[in-house]
Amino acid sequence: MMHPLNTSKEGENIVVRCLNCNCDDTGRLNELGCVEGANGRILSKQKNIILQVGETRLAIAEDLAKSILVSPA
Amino acid sequence: MSSEPLTIALVGNPNTGKSTIFNALTGLRQKIANYPGITVERKAGTTIIGGVLHKIIDLPGAYSLNYKKLDERIAYETLIGSYEHEEVPDLVLVIADASNLDRNLYLATQVMDLNMPVVLVLNMMDIAEQNGITINAEKISKALGIPVVPISAKNKEGIETLKKAIQDLDLTKPDPLKWVPSKALNKAIETVLDEWIEPYTQVPERARYIEALRLISEGEFNDPFYKFEQPGVGKKAIAKARKNIEDEGANPVALEVLQRYNFISDCTSGASSQNGQQKRTLTDKIDAVVTHKVAGPAIFALILLFMFQAIFSWATPFMDMIDLFFVEGGNWIANTLPPGMLNDLLVEGVIAGLGGVVIFIPQILFLFFFIYILEGTGYMARAAFVMDGFMTKVGLHGRSVVPLMSGFACAIPGIMAARTIENWRDRIITIMVLPFMACSARLPVYALLIAAFIPATTVLGVFTLQGITFFGLYIFGIVMAVAAAAVMKKIFPTGQQTPFIMELPSYKIPTWAVVFQNTAERGKVFVTEAGKIIVAISIVLWFLASFPKAGTEQYEAEASSTETIESFQLRHSFAGKFGKLIEPAIEPIGFDWKIGISLLTSFAAREVMVGTLNTIYSIGEEDGDHVTLKEKLINDINPETGKPVYSIATAISLMIFFALAMQCMSTIAIVKRETNSWKWPVAMFSYMTALAYICSFIAFQLISSW
Amino acid sequence: MELDLQTIVAFGILLVVVAYLANRFVIKPFRKSKVEQGHHCGPDCKCM
Numbered sequence: 154m155m156h157p158l159n160t161s162k163e164g165e166n167i168v169v170r171c172l173n174c175n176c177d178d179t180g181r182l183n184e185l186g187c188v189e190g191a192n193g194r195i196l197s198k199q200k201n202i203i204l205q206v207g208e209t210r211l212a213i214a215e216d217l218a219k220s221i222l223v224s225p226a
Numbered sequence: 227m228s229s230e231p232l233t234i235a236l237v238g239n240p241n242t243g244k245s246t247i248f249n250a251l252t253g254l255r256q257k258i259a260n261y262p263g264i265t266v267e268r269k270a271g272t273t274i275i276g277g278v279l280h281k282i283i284d285l286p287g288a289y290s291l292n293y294k295k296l297d298e299r300i301a302y303e304t305l306i307g308s309y310e311h312e313e314v315p316d317l318v319l320v321i322a323d324a325s326n327l328d329r330n331l332y333l334a335t336q337v338m339d340l341n342m343p344v345v346l347v348l349n350m351m352d353i354a355e356q357n358g359i360t361i362n363a364e365k366i367s368k369a370l371g372i373p374v375v376p377i378s379a380k381n382k383e384g385i386e387t388l389k390k391a392i393q394d395l396d397l398t399k400p401d402p403l404k405w406v407p408s409k410a411l412n413k414a415i416e417t418v419l420d421e422w423i424e425p426y427t428q429v430p431e432r433a434r435y436i437e438a439l440r441l442i443s444e445g446e447f448n449d450p451f452y453k454f455e456q457p458g459v460g461k462k463a464i465a466k467a468r469k470n471i472e473d474e475g476a477n478p479v480a481l482e483v484l485q486r487y488n489f490i491s492d493c494t495s496g497a498s499s500q501n502g503q504q505k506r507t508l509t510d511k512i513d514a515v516v517t518h519k520v521a522g523p524a525i526f527a528l529i530l531l532f533m534f535q536a537i538f539s540w541a542t543p544f545m546d547m548i549d550l551f552f553v554e555g556g557n558w559i560a561n562t563l564p565p566g567m568l569n570d571l572l573v574e575g576v577i578a579g580l581g582g583v584v585i586f587i588p589q590i591l592f593l594f595f596f597i598y599i600l601e602g603t604g605y606m607a608r609a610a611f612v613m614d615g616f617m618t619k620v621g622l623h624g625r626s627v628v629p630l631m632s633g634f635a636c637a638i639p640g641i642m643a644a645r646t647i648e649n650w651r652d653r654i655i656t657i658m659v660l661p662f663m664a665c666s667a668r669l670p671v672y673a674l675l676i677a678a679f680i681p682a683t684t685v686l687g688v689f690t691l692q693g694i695t696f697f698g699l700y701i702f703g704i705v706m707a708v709a710a711a712a713v714m715k716k717i718f719p720t721g722q723q724t725p726f727i728m729e730l731p732s733y734k735i736p737t738w739a740v741v742f743q744n745t746a747e748r749g750k751v752f753v754t755e756a757g758k759i760i761v762a763i764s765i766v767l768w769f770l771a772s773f774p775k776a777g778t779e780q781y782e783a784e785a786s787s788t789e790t791i792e793s794f795q796l797r798h799s800f801a802g803k804f805g806k807l808i809e810p811a812i813e814p815i816g817f818d819w820k821i822g823i824s825l826l827t828s829f830a831a832r833e834v835m836v837g838t839l840n841t842i843y844s845i846g847e848e849d850g851d852h853v854t855l856k857e858k859l860i861n862d863i864n865p866e867t868g869k870p871v872y873s874i875a876t877a878i879s880l881m882i883f884f885a886l887a888m889q890c891m892s893t894i895a896i897v898k899r900e901t902n903s904w905k906w907p908v909a910m911f912s913y914m915t916a917l918a919y920i921c922s923f924i925a926f927q928l929i930s931s932w
Numbered sequence: 933m934e935l936d937l938q939t940i941v942a943f944g945i946l947l948v949v950v951a952y953l954a955n956r957f958v959i960k961p962f963r964k965s966k967v968e969q970g971h972h973c974g975p976d977c978k979c980m
Contacts, residue, residue: 172480180443181727183483184290186329190484196510199519200615201624201726208326208357210509212611214624214726566938571945759956762949769946 159218163198166226169206178217185211192226232280233313234273234392237301237337238321239330240287241604241731243349245269246379247321248284249740251389276393283315291336292440295645305340306433316397317343319388324354324361324376325732331370331490332483335405338372339439340432343397345373347388352378353732357507365497371403380737405489410474411481414442414467422463426456439482442467509732513608522612529600534700535693537592537669544588545673549854552581571768578840579764580757586670586833587749593666594748595741597635602736606631607728614726620708621715622659623652624726630656630707633663634700635748637893641900655714657900658910661893662707664700664885667832671884672699674836678856679877703885706917760837763827767841770801771823796820796842815883815919816876816926818864825883832889875929879922887918 161167169191172179186206187193196210197203202218204211213221238244252271269284285304286297293299307314320337322330327348338344348354348363367374373391377384407415418438423429429437441447441464447457468478516525556577563569600606606628614624622630625647633640640660647653664672676692683691776798781791796802797819804826805819812822820842828835836855843858862871888894888911897907 178725178727179479180292180483181289183480184292184332185727185729186332186487188483188487189480191487197513197517199517201611203513203517203611203730207328208323208359209329210513210730210732212607212614212624212726212728212730214614214618217725217727564938566936567942568938571942758952762953762956765945765949766953 156223157219158195158202158204158213158221158223159198159215161195161198161202161223163195165195167193167195167204167223168226169193169221170224171222172220178220182211182221185209187211187221193223229276229278231278232316232397233283234280234317234319235283235285235304235315236319236321237285237305237333238287238347239289239323239333240729242287242321242323242330243379244284244287244321246737246740247319247347247349247377247385247388248282249743250379250382250385252282273389275389280392281313283313288333290333291436292443297645305337305342306430306436308430308433315342317345317392317395319345319347319392321347321349324348324351325357325359327354327359327361327494328487328490331493332486334370335486335490336436338370339404339436342432343395345375345388345391345395346370348374348376349379351376351384352381353734362497366493369403369493369497380734405486407485408476408481410471410476411442411485414470414478415439417467417470418442418463421466422460426459438467442471442478443482445478507732509604512733513730516605516608517611522608523616526609526612529605530700531697533593533596534697535689536596537589537696539690539693541588541592545585548585548587549581552577552584553854556581570772571765574772575765575768575841576761579761579768579837581840584753584757586673586836587753589669589673590666591745591749593669594635595745597631598741598744599736600631602734602741604731604733607730610728611726611730618726621652621655621711622708623647623649623656624728626652626656630660630663630704633660633665636665636667637661637663637890638896641893641896644900651718654901654906655711655718657897658714658906659707659710661888661890661910661914662703662710662886664703665832665890667890668699668884670833670836671828672696672881674839674856674859675877675881678859679872679874699881699885702882706886710913760834763834764837764841767801767823767827767838770804771796771799771842773799801842814926815922816873816879816930818871820862820871821876821880825889828884828889832884835884873930875926878929879926882925883918883922885918886914886921888914 158167169187169189171189172182172187182188186209187204191206193204193206195202196205200215202213202215204213236244236248248269248271251273271282271284272279273282274280283304285301288298288301290298291302291305293302305315305318318337318340320334322334331346334344334346346366348361348366351361354361361376363374363376373395375384375388375391377388379385415435415438418441419434422441423434423438441460445468446461446464471478471481515521556573559577560569560573563572600609609631610624610627613627617624617626626644629640629644629647631640637660640663641657644653644656644660647656673696676695680692680695685691685694772795776791776795778791780798781794784794797806801823802819805823808822808826809817809819812818812825817825820839823842824835824838827838839859840855843855843862859872860870863869864871894907894911897910898904901907
């Protein structure tokens, strides 16, 4: 079941399913390896989130995290 | 390889050790940035390979050729040969982080699409090994069709192999394997190429394919990078290409990315593997603490406190030595040269002015040393993450943290680093409040006044009152910046927010050679750039403070009984008259005419203040009676009142004025350049200086009456 | 004021310094701003 990234728990393994943000943000996330189908892990979750995709650690703002749909890995 | 000299470009994602490789190849000094996007400056150097001298260009870090920021665009323009200030590269070294291979190969495949000779350099092999990642460079080389060289630049491993790979490369046959776009994407590329780029643009041949992909992904061209004569045709072609993709059920924004990653995944499968379970790395463990909701900001504040305490305490012995050196040097020149105007100019103008600059080098070196360590370890990006929530609340952006932190060193690189903030409103607010951050130019003034007027009482057994005051001034600057940003947030329209996305690099021990080199470079820049101006202004000021000469008869007739002839001479000089003229305006904030002269000259650059005071207080000194400026300030007596010129209230008022006033011509010039308008620098100068006056007034009046 | 060698050298230094300051703060920035016209970042943050 898909859910917004910001609702994931710390330590959870996820799969990125859908990026619903605007073109610029989608492009930037894609370049950083956060593409649909990529496996990730929530390293830290406060207001913002640290998501590990591959070997990349991404700090993502809460608002942006709301527009990224993920599912449990 | 041809025996002709080549231009070799280094390109790679931020934090891949590009600068370290550049340093290893060229031996030249350069700036390292461990924070994504901060490597704005281009660096060039030379290296000898096989007896041939080649030029090396270190291009700004970029995640892809789909540039979003100015620095990325410069990298792109250079690679495709259309950047007017740079030679067209003959060879590209793509630097990739071996511990994060797939992500780094994204840029590599884009560069390969430019049909240029490419060597893939897998850096940080040691970190990859530590993380249990095994890479078969030969297999990746075969899969990509380009030479692949594994190295560990930090440990200087593999540099010779890299040089040999460059030497052995056949430049005439760049034949990298290419990813094959899907049918739908291929058709879209052809549409944009045939209907727009080839017939209507001057996009260089090698860049056409990649430019078509960029346009399809972005949906339109919105900057006049190329002089498009018929933009309407281009927009139609792009829309048509995107529709083709959408009709096939795909997303034109993501299609290229997905297909590239599929290609990369095919290339690295079997060539790169991770041993065992994903274990909790050291970076994970450190991040759990330093990015913690409560501990994170507390650690950030502690780091700042430690940094400023250390700057103040550790630098003191060196400063005392320099001070003594200039005092003794001044005495020696005064006694060696025959008496005369040149003697006075050298001792009271040049030596005093120069001494006022050089004395602060230890503190500036310590400040930059800490900043480079924070960058080099990867902590800067965490600081941005930790502070983003707070920053957003006050009208700034998480990305503002790095420009603001850079502002501790100097507002100018900070203002330039604000380019990484994509949203105009966030960017302009960051620029407008950035000069409140206590830059290194304020440091000499703070250091002088604190050392002279704040007692060195120990607090909590570890800190001194002087160190805490010093820290307090930095915090005061931050608080004022935050308050000003909060006000500006209400004034400026919101517009579209740019969300915070940032890569957090792995923690690593900084490359000490680079930290020391860069720190020394900053010290050199301070002496050569600021120093030249300070010494020049000191000389002019010495003349203004020495002429017209007041005679002994005039002194005897007009001076009060407590006034010395030197003080009388200064008061009657051009500078003295000017200081007296503005004295009524600055008296309410506790300043006398001597401080007034220093304030005026410090509008050129803040650090000029100390040189000016040094010059003013040296005028008329007898040979051999040179004492330090600190002592002169403490002992300065107002001849009219008979009281000390500098009280605690004056010192605090002066420090507050310096903390808030916009006294830097270079900052004003850079704000004008970055905003392309005089509106912002004028507004900045006006509101900051007015605020400084009001706050100094309140502080002086309150403390005086207390 | 007597015009001895020291005075002449001192005023020579002053002349050089004033020329340097004029070049640094007046002439150079003026020339630079002329050259840099045509490249700036506008409110949409796209470089023009």
